[in-house]
Amino acid sequence: xxxxxxxxxxxxxxxxxxxxxxxxxxxxxxxxxxxxxxxxxxxxxxxxxxxxxxxxxxxxxxxxxxxxxxxxxxxxxxxxxxxxxxxxxxxxxxxxxxxxxxxxxxxxxxxxxxxxxxxxxxxxxxxxxxxxxxxxxxxxxxxxxxxxxxxxxxxxxxxxxxxxxxxxxxxxxxxxxxxxxxxxxxxxxxxxxxxxxxxxxxxxxxxxx
Amino acid sequence: xxxxxxxxxxxxxxxxxxxxxxxxxxxxxxxxxxxxxxxxxxxxxxxxxxxxxxxxxxxxxxxxxxxxxxxxxxxxxxxxxxxxxxxxxxxxxxxxxxxxxxxxxxxxxxxxxxxxxxxxxxxxxxxxxxxxxxxxxxxxxxxxxxxxxxxxxxxxxxxxxxxxxxxxxxxxxxxxxxxxxxxxxxxxxxxxxxxxxxxxxxxxxxxxxxxxxxxxxxxxxxxxxxxxxxxxxxxxxxxxxxxxxxxxxxxxxxxxxxxxxxxxxxxxxxxxxxxxxxxxxxxxxxxxxxxxxxxxxxxxxxxxxxxxxxxxxxxxxxxxxxxxxxxxxxxxxxxxxxxxxxxxxxxxxxxxxxxxxxxxxxxxxxxxxxxxxxxxxxxxxxxxxxxxxxxxxxxxxxxxxxxxxxxxxxxxxxxxx
Numbered sequence: 125x126x127x128x129x130x131x132x133x134x135x136x137x138x139x140x141x142x143x144x145x146x147x148x149x150x151x152x153x154x155x156x157x158x159x160x161x162x163x164x165x166x167x168x169x170x171x172x173x174x175x176x177x178x179x180x181x182x183x184x185x186x187x188x189x190x191x192x193x194x195x196x197x198x199x200x201x202x203x204x205x206x207x208x209x210x211x212x213x214x215x216x217x218x219x220x221x222x223x224x225x226x227x228x229x230x231x232x233x234x235x236x237x238x239x240x241x242x243x244x245x246x247x248x249x250x251x252x253x254x255x256x257x258x259x260x261x262x263x264x265x266x267x268x269x270x271x272x273x274x275x276x277x278x279x280x281x282x283x284x285x286x287x288x289x290x291x292x293x294x295x296x297x298x299x300x301x302x303x304x305x306x307x308x309x310x311x312x313x314x315x316x317x318x319x320x321x322x323x324x325x326x327x328x329x330x331x332x333x
Numbered sequence: 334x335x336x337x338x339x340x341x342x343x344x345x346x347x348x349x350x351x352x353x354x355x356x357x358x359x360x361x362x363x364x365x366x367x368x369x370x371x372x373x374x375x376x377x378x379x380x381x382x383x384x385x386x387x388x389x390x391x392x393x394x395x396x397x398x399x400x401x402x403x404x405x406x407x408x409x410x411x412x413x414x415x416x417x418x419x420x421x422x423x424x425x426x427x428x429x430x431x432x433x434x435x436x437x438x439x440x441x442x443x444x445x446x447x448x449x450x451x452x453x454x455x456x457x458x459x460x461x462x463x464x465x466x467x468x469x470x471x472x473x474x475x476x477x478x479x480x481x482x483x484x485x486x487x488x489x490x491x492x493x494x495x496x497x498x499x500x501x502x503x504x505x506x507x508x509x510x511x512x513x514x515x516x517x518x519x520x521x522x523x524x525x526x527x528x529x530x531x532x533x534x535x536x537x538x539x540x541x542x543x544x545x546x547x548x549x550x551x552x553x554x555x556x557x558x559x560x561x562x563x564x565x566x567x568x569x570x571x572x573x574x575x576x577x578x579x580x581x582x583x584x585x586x587x588x589x590x591x592x593x594x595x596x597x598x599x600x601x602x603x604x605x606x607x608x609x610x611x612x613x614x615x616x617x618x619x620x621x622x623x624x625x626x627x628x629x630x631x632x633x634x635x636x637x638x639x640x641x642x643x644x645x646x647x648x649x650x651x652x653x654x655x656x657x658x659x660x661x662x663x664x665x666x667x668x669x670x671x672x673x674x675x676x677x678x679x680x681x682x683x684x685x686x687x688x689x690x691x692x693x694x695x696x697x698x699x700x701x702x703x704x705x706x707x708x709x710x711x712x713x714x715x716x717x718x719x720x721x722x723x724x725x726x727x728x729x730x731x732x733x734x735x736x737x738x739x740x741x742x743x744x745x746x747x748x749x750x
Contacts, residue, residue, distance in 0.1 A: 181421075181424075182364050182398075182422060182423020182432065183400070183421070184361050184362040184363075184400065208361040210361065210363040210364060213364055213424065213425050214367065214425060219363035223361070
């Protein structure tokens with residue numbers, strides 16, 4: 125093998141390693157609180173990119189979160205939540221409404237707090253787990269396709285033709301986080317930090333707007 | 334059972350508004366607490382939208398921002414501003430805790446170059462002509478299928494179908510590609526057939542014509558379009574023995590469109606078109622010729638008054654088939670004259686001008702023009718007419734040839750889009 129070939133091979137390996145690293149989901153931490161497991165993913169930033177641009181333009185964006193618990197590779201527990209996020213143009217803070225199941229709202233949140241608030245509402249009930257089973261918690265997040273909804277809202281011949289013949293749309297953004305393999309006995313309890321920051325989290329209703 | 338399937342299909346295909354999947358509920362956007370300070374339409378003149386829609390937009394001012402309502406208005410704007418894309422932005426207002434709503438329209442240039450096609454025309458000498466085109470637009474692509482039966486445009490009556498595929502954005506919206514396939518059957522007026530018997534140098538009639546054409550267009554800036562392509566025409570000739578002749582040509586075109594609206598409300602519209610077709614042995618064409626046609630239109634309008642001037646000139650060098658030869662005297666040129674009286678088998682030179690004045694929908698026009706062959710004297714003909722031409726395309730005209738005898742008026746009626 126010549127030195128040039130070796131260099132090319134090393135570049136290839138480096139590129140492959142980078143691609144693998146890129147494809148790795150963000151780390152997800154699991155903690156125990158009362159009868160639930162809570163998740164946090166400090167490196168997962170979904171208030172970002174095009175959705176953030178839409179929010180800054182005064183529109184609301186619906187995020188769909190999907191959480192699965194995978195014992196032995198097979199999905200055993202699944203939780204889905206929809207959160208409607210909007211950005212207060214005057215206060216420069218985020219506001220969130222949990223749309224599915226409806227009820228909880230939060231406002232005056234900075235970006236990081238808004239992201240955490242969504243994850244805090246993705247709780248796993250302990251009865252879903254057996255104490256000695258190993259499991260992996262996987263979180264996926266995407267946004268609702270507003271364009272798709274517009275087509276669905278007017279189910280017409282033109283709409284169908286458009287759906288069938290359209291160029292592949294720009295892919296919706298997607299975020300992922302996953303824990304390592306865990307056992308319930310390994311999961312630590314949540315430390316009470318008492319740090320609620322400037323954010324105020326309103327318990328179910330009343331809505332102020 | 335069959336009926337229920339049919340009803341289901343109709344329901345699926347034509348139901349105007351089905352179930353709204355995941356529609357935004359009111360009160361889910363935090364900015365809905367703020368009153369709207371102003372609503373702005375950017376990128377396009379307010380005069381381009383209807384009064385009711387403009388009023389709907391202005392009704393938002395003073396009320397709390399409602400995203401659902403704003404989305405509906407954006408949808409209506411997209412419907413009215415056909416050649417624009419519309420996006421909505423909400424911004425901080427100048428007053429504290431107020432918001433501004435901006436509907437930003439961006440022109441999609443290519444649509445201004447679309448040729449208006451006659452839909453239905455009745456001409457008292459030619460009878461009815463009509464065409465129906467169904468276009469399916471999918472993002473940058475347009476697929477169109479059309480049925481045609483017309484005697485208005487050429488010396489022949491032709492009936493058949495046409496297919497079109499157009500890609501309006503090849504990497505960039507300054508580059509477009511188009512494919513056309515037309516297939517028609519012809520019938521010729523007795524006057525044309527009679528005239529051909531005494532003109533052996535003019536190619537004869539044919540019973541079918543097929544054209545497969547492609548072109549690539551560049552828009553170096555928004556008012557200008559440059560095109561180049563090919564056109565492969567096959568003609569089926571029945572006499573003296575059935576055979577096919579070809580007119581395989583290279584094509585080129587220049588289109589220019591310019592509109593201005595002054596602060597005083599003076600609207601000016603200028604169009605220029607140049608087309609070149611050159612059939613050559615290089616492309617293995619049986620006919621060898623070069624056809625050039627140039628046209629220019631200018632309109633000046635203020636309030637309910639409109640003045641228009643139109644000009645056209647053409648030249649053919651070589652021996653061109655009948656569909657390429659120039660004629661005058663139809664529903665849009667030298668109105669008042671019958672084209673089979675002017676030149677039953679067409680000519681190779683063309684000069685034409687027209688002036689018109691409109692007040693509201695009432696129209697007065699004067700046409701002048703001539704067709705002739707190289708080396709022959711040209712006879713200039715004039716016509717005058719009155720009519721009705723509405724903005725939505727309906728027209729009805731009565732035109733008179735200017736001559737001392739046999740002044741028979743020609744009546745025309747129809748829709749043009």
